[in-house]
């Protein structure tokens with residue numbers, strides 16, 4: 001018997017955009033591109049059930065409706081471009097983070113004692129990734145996670161996600177960089193006129 005996709009989408013519709021169909025096997029990645037304001041973030045938020053939407057979402061074959069909302073959001077995690085920080089110390093946000101994840105993202109263990117106030121935007125986005133993967137999601141929805149990072153830090157971020165993909169994580173990654181989509185070995189989608197279609201269908 002063939003395993004159900006880790007994440008599948010049929011007829012997803014949010015306020016501003018649609019994603020007709022996506023099947024992502026465990027470990028697979030979809031890259032989503034599209035003009036600014038076209039609805040990429042809104043679609044990711046809909047997949048994570050953070051915004052209302054219509055259509056069918058399944059995780060390992062099980063419909064979203066079979067999950068309590070908080071459980072779906074823990075398994076299908078949205079990593080926003082601008083991360084939110086609510087407590088004073090970094091460590092308060094990262095109770096379950098693994099030291100090797102911090103190290104892979106370029107931090108020493110003492111980062112947990114840092115004040116959130118001092119973090120640069122790149123440090124915030126890397127630590128937000130550490131926080132997201134520490135939740136142990138089955139699907140991770142990354143909203144331009146490397147948009148403001150240098151090449152070495154971008155490689156570190158890609159490496160952490162790759163490692164989780166090797167353990168079965170499915171990823172949807174918003175990127176405008178075709179070279180990054182290539183490195184990720186991603187299925188490519190483009191959002192045009194409010195519809196996310198496989199990029200080859202648009203050629």
Ligand SMILES: Nc1ncnc2c1ncn2[C@@H]1O[C@H](COP(=O)(O)OP(=O)(O)OP(=O)(O)O)[C@@H](O)[C@H]1O
Pocket residue numbers: 016034035036037038039040041042043
């Ligand atoms: N809460 C909201 N209510 C109504 N419209 C919204 C809301 N949030 C975003 N929008 C609008 O929906 C559209 C899509 O926004 P979205 O943030 O998904 O774009 P995006 O493709 O991710 O853009 P960018 O690449 O600039 O981040 C935009 O026109 C935006 O102004």
